[in-house]
Amino acid sequence: MAKKEDKVVLSTLWSAGCGSHGGCGCEIYVKDGRVTRVEGNRNHPFNLGRLCPKGLAIPQYMYHPDRVTHPLKRVGKRGEGKWQQITWDEAYDTIEKKFKDIRDKHGAESVIFCQGTGRDIGGPITFLMYAYGSPNWVQVGLAGHSCYTPRLGAMFATQGAYCVLDASQFLEKRYGSPEWTPPKYIIIWGQNPAAGCHDGFYGHWIIDCMKRGSRLIVIDPRATWFTSRAEVHLQNRPGTDGAIAMGMLNVIINEGIYDKEFVSKWCYGFDELKKRVQEYPPEKVAQITGVPQELIIKAARLFARNKPSAIQWGEPVDAMPQGTVVAQAINHLWAITGNIDNPGGNVIARNSHGVTTYPFTSAELTNLYGAELVKKLNEKRIGANDYSMVKNFRGWVQPDILLEQMETGKPYPVRAAWIQTSNIIGGQAADARRHYNAMKKLDFVVCVDLFQNPTTMALADIFLPAVSICEKESFRSWWQPLGVTVKAVDAVGECKSDWDINLEMAKRLATNPIKYQNTRELIDDRLKDGNTNFEKLKAKGCWEFPPEGHPTRPYYRYEKGLLRGDGKPGFDTPTGKVELYSKRYEEWGLDPLPYYEEPKESPVSSPELFKKYPLILTTGRRSPVFFHSEHRMIPWLRELDPDPIVEINDKTAAELDVSNGEWVYIENQRGRVKFKARVTPTARPGVVTAPHGWWLPETDGREPNLFSTWDHNINNLTSMGNQGKSGFGGTNYRSSLCRITKIKD
Amino acid sequence: MPRNGLLIHYEWCTGCHACEVACKQEHNFSGGMCGVRVDEVVTVGPDKVHVDFIPLVTRFCDLCAERVKGGETTACVKHCQAMCLTYGPVTDLAKTMEKTPRSLIFAPR
Numbered sequence: 054m055a056k057k058e059d060k061v062v063l064s065t066l067w068s069a070g071c072g073s074h075g076g077c078g079c080e081i082y083v084k085d086g087r088v089t090r091v092e093g094n095r096n097h098p099f100n101l102g103r104l105c106p107k108g109l110a111i112p113q114y115m116y117h118p119d120r121v122t123h124p125l126k127r128v129g130k131r132g133e134g135k136w137q138q139i140t141w142d143e144a145y146d147t148i149e150k151k152f153k154d155i156r157d158k159h160g161a162e163s164v165i166f167c168q169g170t171g172r173d174i175g176g177p178i179t180f181l182m183y184a185y186g187s188p189n190w191v192q193v194g195l196a197g198h199s200c201y202t203p204r205l206g207a208m209f210a211t212q213g214a215y216c217v218l219d220a221s222q223f224l225e226k227r228y229g230s231p232e233w234t235p236p237k238y239i240i241i242w243g244q245n246p247a248a249g250c251h252d253g254f255y256g257h258w259i260i261d262c263m264k265r266g267s268r269l270i271v272i273d274p275r276a277t278w279f280t281s282r283a284e285v286h287l288q289n290r291p292g293t294d295g296a297i298a299m300g301m302l303n304v305i306i307n308e309g310i311y312d313k314e315f316v317s318k319w320c321y322g323f324d325e326l327k328k329r330v331q332e333y334p335p336e337k338v339a340q341i342t343g344v345p346q347e348l349i350i351k352a353a354r355l356f357a358r359n360k361p362s363a364i365q366w367g368e369p370v371d372a373m374p375q376g377t378v379v380a381q382a383i384n385h386l387w388a389i390t391g392n393i394d395n396p397g398g399n400v401i402a403r404n405s406h407g408v409t410t411y412p413f414t415s416a417e418l419t420n421l422y423g424a425e426l427v428k429k430l431n432e433k434r435i436g437a438n439d440y441s442m443v444k445n446f447r448g449w450v451q452p453d454i455l456l457e458q459m460e461t462g463k464p465y466p467v468r469a470a471w472i473q474t475s476n477i478i479g480g481q482a483a484d485a486r487r488h489y490n491a492m493k494k495l496d497f498v499v500c501v502d503l504f505q506n507p508t509t510m511a512l513a514d515i516f517l518p519a520v521s522i523c524e525k526e527s528f529r530s531w532w533q534p535l536g537v538t539v540k541a542v543d544a545v546g547e548c549k550s551d552w553d554i555n556l557e558m559a560k561r562l563a564t565n566p567i568k569y570q571n572t573r574e575l576i577d578d579r580l581k582d583g584n585t586n587f588e589k590l591k592a593k594g595c596w597e598f599p600p601e602g603h604p605t606r607p608y609y610r611y612e613k614g615l616l617r618g619d620g621k622p623g624f625d626t627p628t629g630k631v632e633l634y635s636k637r638y639e640e641w642g643l644d645p646l647p648y649y650e651e652p653k654e655s656p657v658s659s660p661e662l663f664k665k666y667p668l669i670l671t672t673g674r675r676s677p678v679f680f681h682s683e684h685r686m687i688p689w690l691r692e693l694d695p696d697p698i699v700e701i702n703d704k705t706a707a708e709l710d711v712s713n714g715e716w717v718y719i720e721n722q723r724g725r726v727k728f729k730a731r732v733t734p735t736a737r738p739g740v741v742t743a744p745h746g747w748w749l750p751e752t753d754g755r756e757p758n759l760f761s762t763w764d765h766n767i768n769n770l771t772s773m774g775n776q777g778k779s780g781f782g783g784t785n786y787r788s789s790l791c792r793i794t795k796i797k798d
Numbered sequence: 799m800p801r802n803g804l805l806i807h808y809e810w811c812t813g814c815h816a817c818e819v820a821c822k823q824e825h826n827f828s829g830g831m832c833g834v835r836v837d838e839v840v841t842v843g844p845d846k847v848h849v850d851f852i853p854l855v856t857r858f859c860d861l862c863a864e865r866v867k868g869g870e871t872t873a874c875v876k877h878c879q880a881m882c883l884t885y886g887p888v889t890d891l892a893k894t895m896e897k898t899p900r901s902l903i904f905a906p907r
């Protein structure tokens with residue numbers, strides 16, 4: 054190395070810093086106790102030396118002057134921005150007293166435990182919540198919990214396991230592994246993989262596969278780098294992805310180009326599915342989606358006739374009307390073509406070594422915390438009694454029901470919130486204003502975060518400063534390899550790691566004694582399932598794949614009896630097969646077969662509203678330099694994407710008399726925000742796309758401005774209460790209506 | 799000393815911006831200064847709209863002079879997520895270029 058650093062620490066990224074869903078192996082360069090650079094680790098099989106911009110900007114994130122580095126208590130009114138620095142002891146004492154009072158008077162369930170995006174936070178937050186005795190774990194405002202949970206739930210119901218596109222990520226030798234082969238066709242379904250590591254999948258693996266021969270079919274309302282290189286681009290009307298899936302199933306089944314052997318041996322309910330898809334002939338699907346029927350047929354044929362092929366899908370699938378149904382239909386596409394757990398197909402993804410870091414299912418929660426506790430707490434879990442799938446699949450609260458409950462106090466009032474690294478009001482919450490009003494009424498709010506943001510400013514009574522990824526120890530098993538995060542430097546200021554904070558708080562609040570002295574003991578205890586520990590993994594360079602023959606290694610595990618509890622071949626479903634007709638959905642009171650549902654607000658279902666708001670609004674367009682609402686204060690990143698940008702098709706813009714670079718209002722019945730217009734032929738005519746999570750940290754954080762969140766947060770225009778029949782999915786993040794007018798000053 | 803440069807196989811460039819931030823981190827650049835800038839090029843063809851990205855090397859690129867002394871490659875080459883950048887003597891890069899359609903060589907120094 055040319056530069057004279059004192060040391061280089063190898064670690065794994067998965068937390069605040071780069072922020073995202075993680076997995077990258079990194080080298081952290083340290084000089085005089087400070088991180089000088091963060092680079093990719095070439096010996097890490099996940100990223101092979103690369104890093105995304107957010108990882109490369111970590112030093113600027115860590116040492117940013119706005120970072121909150123001491124515990125704070127609010128001294129003025131909520132939103133006034135008056136804070137006083139306090140000690141950790143005072144902060145902990147205050148929280149302990151408040152939380153115990155609330156538990157005594159109103160029950161532990163009246164405190165909600167709120168996290169943001171899926172990173173290592175899922176571990177510590179559930180740990181603290183169960184220690185305290187509340188069942189209410191939630192991403193507040195994430196309508197229908199529409200971020201991966203609907204897809205996970207659909208896969209769990211259908212095949213008893215999760216699948217991801219096989220880009221060789223489960224094998225140490227990666228692309229050089231003899232047993233791996235690239236997918237012949239990759240369907241990219243509603244995602245811009247280049248923007249990061251969505252759902253723990255390093256997006257540029259798609260490019261790696263393309264270089265090795267994979268060809269693309271892309272389903273996306275926008276033209277992108279990927280659609281430019283795709284053999285087929287289905288540029289559908291937003292919200293209609295379910296129809297595309299049904300149409301493709303129709304073609305594959307009616308033309309008999311499915312994998313007959315796999316279907317007869319390993320699938321249940323094919324005839325029922327066959328009957329159902331007759332309702333979706335390609336010409337009808339073309340009409341619904343606006344995609345020419347020959348393209349739908351072509352996509353279906355290319356996918357079915359070229360094995361192995363695989364599907365890479367994104368969050369829009371969750372957000373579709375009845376997201377769990379759309380996900381089910383897409384799951385059927387890879388199932389009936391036999392692309393399950395085969396090299397280059399949709400490989401079964403399990404937590405490496407069977408270690409749980411972030412509990413995905415109720416089963417994992419039960420393993421960690423005991424069946425009795427989980428069952429008992431479930432009785433009070435918000436939304437669990439309204440939705441069998443919410444109750445049985447995963448330990449979340451149902452967020453749309455939560456909002457109503459916060460507003461009405463029924464069936465019981467929510468009194469307090471522990472909000473950990475989650476910018477609810479400025480980020481994920483649909484109908485941000487409604488959430489603001491509802492949460493403002495809470496008796497007591499703790500925020501654990503790294504920076505002030507619209508949520509902490511508006512709500513926090515106590516602010517606890519958390520560390521970034523380079524300042525903490527943690528572990529990761531989503532999906533593979535098993536890895537550890539190594540602390541490279543001491544915490545900035547008095548910040549503490551989420552794990553440490555929650556363990557220390559849990560010791561004060563627990564009803565049963567906590568058996569861990571420190572975080573390391575807890576991590577080692579959880580790593581026991583993988584027959585290893587923190588130091589061993591650290592010594593290996595931070596990562597390890599499970600041994601040969603381990604059930605968390607591919608391929609063809611359904612043939613080998615590695616998927617079911619009883620050790621028999623088959624899938625871990627009621628019938629032991631991939632259920633094209635889902636017994637679990639049936640048991641949960643849902644239609645066992647997939648179908649299409651039109652968005653609630655669309656030219657088709659609300660023509661009157663469409664006259665007033667004649668554009669389709671789709672939100673959540675990803676930027677490669679930001680993660681959700683984070684990173685707007687990081688100069689190296691913000692320079693690359695300085696303004697909230699709405700993309701408008703050039704012809705549409707001409708009709709609206711809007712030119713490139715002009716500021717416009719985006720408006721609907723719920724609100725109005727200001728965005729800068731990007732006029733481009735890449736947008737579908739009549740469809741506008743906006744990124745979420747925009748606030749301006751450089752502006753006044755105090756009310757009423759709250760870092761300009763009311764001006765630029767697109768979620769002032771989305772709404773709650775559109776959840777699917779399962780309780781998951783089905784929001785309008787991706788399909789609602791709006792109008793655009795230019796701002797005349 | 800051979801003259802060094804960067805081969806940019808922009809057919810694969812996804813516009814992910816990693817090269818830019820890698821460069822800023824390496825040089826601790828501030829105020830928008832950077833050795834490379836990635837531009838988006840949208841063209842409308844007869845059958846589809848094309849989106850391409852082209853990294854352009856700026857006057858601030860020093861080919862990571864400090865860094866390469868120790869035998870390491872440049873920060874942008876190491877971190878390019880599409881692995882579409884190569885650093886080396888321009889004569890070698892030119893040979894590679896014969897086999898890489900849609901590519902550019904920059905020889906900033």
Ligand code: SF4
Pocket residue numbers: 066067071072073074075076077100104105106107108109249250255
């Ligand atoms: S790809 Fe993901 S894990 Fe890797 S540096 Fe970027 S945000 Fe972090």
Ligand code: SF4
Pocket residue numbers: 804820821822824832833834855858859860861862872873874875
């Ligand atoms: S070679 Fe070095 S200085 Fe030049 S653009 Fe790349 S990172 Fe920047």
Ligand code: SF4
Pocket residue numbers: 810811812813814815816817818836851853877878879880881882883
């Ligand atoms: S890092 Fe590579 S792929 Fe990303 S913008 Fe730069 S040149 Fe393009």
